[in-house]
Amino acid sequence: MELKEVTYEHIVELSEEANALFEAQDFDGAIKKFKEALEIIPKPKFTWEASAWILTSIGDVYFYLNDYSKAKNYFYDAFNCPGGLxxxxxxxxxxxxxxxxxxxxxxxxxxxxxxxxxxxxxxxxxxxxxxxxxxxxx
Incomplete structure (x- = not known):
């Protein structure tokens, strides 16, 4: 399935902001922005490819924080989305x-x-x- 263009663009914008926060080592801010992007995705969230890359991104932040347990949960969730496999x-x-x-x-x-x-x-x-x-x- 494809997201509405305006929704997709907003998700991309939030993800870019999150990536900038990550690069600035504001990890909490990055997680917050990625989660904000995830909230925009319609339910059920696991049916959208955009969920895979956002969940992977959140997991990646936790990976860099050495919080492997949280990272693992997000990566497994991403794995179950389209494109994750x-x-x-x-x-x-x-x-x-x-x-x-x-x-x-x-x-x-x-x-x-x-x-x-x-x-x-x-x-x-x-x-x-x-x-x-x-x-x-x-």
Whole structure:
């Protein structure tokens, strides 16, 4: 489904504001703006592709704050939205939070999927410990 253009533009605007706050290291402000954008999406929220990238963005902020439990919840929610299932970045982040919360078997599954979708390129900027986890199975 596609959002109304005016709704989509407002969501993009709020997301850009949230990204600017994130870059300025105002993490609470970024989360607040992303959640504001999420509120604009019609219900049921999990049927919209825009929900996937907003939820991923919220999870990403929590990931950078090392709040892996909250990040994991947002990443799982994003995973269940259209476009979430095969999003390499989301798969990477989900694998990373699973690794950080000591669920290495599930982490391997998501990290491997991210690796296969992006031919390993997605790991270039990441801590090598994540790639090391799946090296034996690739």
């Amino acid at each position: 095969n999003n390499p970045y989301l798969l990477l982040r989900l694998g990373q939070v699973l690794f950080e919360t000591h669920d290495e078997e599930k982490a391997k599954e998501y990290l491997l999927r991210a690796y296969l979708l992006k031919a390993g390129e997605i790991f270039k900027e990441e801590d090598p410990k994540y790639l090391k986890l799946i090296l034996a199975i690739i």
